[in-house]
Amino acid sequence: MKPQMTLLSCSKLVFKDSKDQILLDHVSLEVQAGEKVAIVGPNGAGKSILQKHLSGRLNPAMGEIKLHDKSLSAIPPLKRAQLMAVMAQSEQIEPLLSVAEYVSLGRIPHQHSSKAKEDNKQIDRAIKICGLEKFKDQTIQTLSGGERQRTSLARAIAQSPELLLLDEPTNHLDLRARADILKLVKGLPSTVIAVLHDLSLVHDFADRVIVVRQGKIISDGPPSESLSPAIVRDVFGMETLDVLHPVTGKPLRVYEAPHLETNIQTEKEFTYA
Template identity: 45%
Template sequence: MMPPVLEASGLGATANGRALVDNVSLSLAAGERLAVVGPNGAGKTTLLRMLCGALSLSRGEVRLAGRRLDRITTAERALSIAVVGQTDQPDPRLAVIDYVELGRVPPAGLRRRHHDRDIVVEALRRTGLLPLLARTIGSLSGGERQRAQLARAIAQEPKILFLDEPTNHLDPRARGELLDLVAGFGMTVVAVLHDLALVAPFATRVAVMSNARLHALAPPREALAQPLIRAVFGIDVLHLQHPTEDRELTVFDLAGRASSSS
């Protein structure tokens, strides 16, 4: 039996005496897409940074394909893990193709390969940016810039893609399109998501965080069930029939709003 692609056990992190992540354990199989959700300050981004090796662990361990992450060199890690963070600020003067080619720096640092440019071009094609390859990063829209960051990440050819709130600052349609794009890559993904409405169409499993702890790790239907979501977020979950299509709509509504306003 193949080991999980990613496995974490007993993770803990503190700052100024306050728990940021408290005793979190999880595992991820190849091809799974894990959405990490929770209120502000729940520990979502801290957990993601611990899982990808960007933050030292106070307690516990992370294993990548059976190997302890803290015993894997930075160069080896870059061959397996790609991260798209909230604060990525690429040089706006860079051409899109040159920016995406930065994703080949980790493997090229080990051994330059003649087909690196082919990999970059394929990443641009998969993200729909091939017609924009000569444009500068600064001339792109917010959605195009997010896709450029994804293209740079997948140009690394990682085993796991980590995304920290990748739909921030995008309009509703662009959010869904971006996550559809990521799902189509077919790779293992860990994504911190803020908008609960985006979770079910994207994720195969959901980690629900609150007060630094993991409250659920389950498929979307179970993780987004009414009792848990009301307890963690203070909102209601409604499953409604679409008025014109043969499908169900999931609506998130402020819990008790009607009664409190009457």
């Protein structure tokens, strides 16, 4: 087994909003090369804020972020773009661009260090990985929501990043498209940190799950530990149910709202004045 190498780390990150409210509260973590990490938590927990710090799009009030053991703030933007790619929740894409044209934007960070042949190779590779060959010459405006998400992902893959940061990559997608996107990402060689909101998708994707609440890390470990019934109940207010798939026998974890006891009166129990 190869020794693990820390690719990204942060130490005691603190971030406050304009009203001096703490949104990240002394957050520290390490991400090893090759890991697939999910960041989960209730709405307003600080997931996306943490992701934006890890990508360098926001600067902390306190603390430090390191990439390859070098302060992220000290890495020039061009070099940073060669090492990491970001797929935001809702990317603004020029609708008249073709799929190939948009994906090619991922090669901009490498335009002074690679040849056109290598750029085209990486563009074609990204389009193939994301299953977009038949849409290559279509304009963005003709694509479905799922196809646009895959196009955004292909642009990030074409960047050839060591680290891929995804913010709600399954947002607004149907169930099949969500599963397809995460299966695709799972197979990439890059280290991936993904903010996810659908707990049912986490187990098949993540090697490790970071649970965030009120700007703090509540749990950090394998899915079975970080999403234990006790933690899910405490953080999300949901109950967990472990079942076996009726056909494959595969263990499945289902999340559902707790059953509420209600006092329902029958017609005979009503007293009329």
